[in-house]
Amino acid sequence: MASVSSESGETLSLNIMPMLDVFSILILFLLMSFSTDPVSHDITAGLELPESISIRSLDENPLITITKKDIRVGDLIVTGLENGDVIESNRTQGAIAPLFKELEKLAEANRVRKDLPVDLEGPQKDALTVEMDQSLSFKLLKRVMLTAQQAEFVAFKLMVNKANDG
Amino acid sequence: MKRKRKRSSIEVGAVELNVMPFIDVFSLLTTFLLFSAVFIQIGVLEVQIPFLSNAKPPDFQKPERVLEVKADVSKEFIEISSSWTVAPIDEKKKQFPRNKAGIAEAHRELLSIRTAHPDIDKLTMYSEDDITYKELAEVLDAIKFLAPGETLPPPKDPSAMKNGESQPSLFPKVIMGSVML
Numbered sequence: 535m536a537s538v539s540s541e542s543g544e545t546l547s548l549n550i551m552p553m554l555d556v557f558s559i560l561i562l563f564l565l566m567s568f569s570t571d572p573v574s575h576d577i578t579a580g581l582e583l584p585e586s587i588s589i590r591s592l593d594e595n596p597l598i599t600i601t602k603k604d605i606r607v608g609d610l611i612v613t614g615l616e617n618g619d620v621i622e623s624n625r626t627q628g629a630i631a632p633l634f635k636e637l638e639k640l641a642e643a644n645r646v647r648k649d650l651p652v653d654l655e656g657p658q659k660d661a662l663t664v665e666m667d668q669s670l671s672f673k674l675l676k677r678v679m680l681t682a683q684q685a686e687f688v689a690f691k692l693m694v695n696k697a698n699d700g
Numbered sequence: 701m702k703r704k705r706k707r708s709s710i711e712v713g714a715v716e717l718n719v720m721p722f723i724d725v726f727s728l729l730t731t732f733l734l735f736s737a738v739f740i741q742i743g744v745l746e747v748q749i750p751f752l753s754n755a756k757p758p759d760f761q762k763p764e765r766v767l768e769v770k771a772d773v774s775k776e777f778i779e780i781s782s783s784w785t786v787a788p789i790d791e792k793k794k795q796f797p798r799n800k801a802g803i804a805e806a807h808r809e810l811l812s813i814r815t816a817h818p819d820i821d822k823l824t825m826y827s828e829d830d831i832t833y834k835e836l837a838e839v840l841d842a843i844k845f846l847a848p849g850e851t852l853p854p855p856k857d858p859s860a861m862k863n864g865e866s867q868p869s870l871f872p873k874v875i876m877g878s879v880m881l
Contacts, residue, residue: 550719550723554722554723554726557730558726560730561726561729561730561733564734564737567737575742577742584834584837584838585837586745586837586840587841587845588743588745588845590744590746591743592744666833667833668833669834670833671833672829672830672831672832672833672836672878673829673830675833675836676876679749679876680879682749683751683879688748688749688750688751689746689748690748690749691744692744692833692840693742693744694742694743694744694745695740695741696742696743
């Protein structure tokens, strides 16, 4: 119990036990929900992920973000979107030209990495992680996948929210 | 006796525990945990797309008889079909409405296929363009994962068993067949 003496000499005591109780419960809750996932990722602002029962966690693959406004590789915006599709000037044979250029660079980096000793525990080298708004259509995802295929990426990890009851 | 008397004569004042350092540690720990807490858990659904391979071509003289399982997803229906690559093809098709109950029915159909053929772990999925990512994720959940309490018989080929898989899978390999040049 913490105590303070007032001017009149009277000792005022503050009961801090309830505060300690609250702190203990809060710490217990935070420790329980502490993420042990190897990779943490902040969801892009304005983007909503669908829920899934998957318990597979993220790993360090290159990230393609598809928001309602644009497509990004990492933090770089490669193309804008119009009415839920890629702007026409950036489309070529169903694929997305600026995205292909960026993925080519990643594929080149992967080719260099493939010469290094194989890390069995490491992320799949020809895989991409896709973070996409749940309201966007498969047509757009198909364009992204088709572009990735041309750049030799054939495996995808579609980002989802882990359902609480999953 | 003398000693005893001395001891009892010492007045024991009220002992107060200084909890301030304890509160300091708690405050810092709470601040750190609040900053590093991840309240939304992110997962992934793994899919593949068809690709050209430089692997040895299949022996067309002695083609292997394999069961192919497909799922066609449209706004209204999910069609589950299975057929053998070599005669007798024995094609089977079943259609389910694409709602919660229909997806559950489709999952049960896939479970029965997988139970009858434990070595088949690949499914090719075809989707219409207007399906949203949310709808796609719902169907992928039904295709990829087993519900709690569901089990599969072990595969005939023991090498096909994956060790260390954290989540029981129904069809772990999903190929997005619509993504073709």
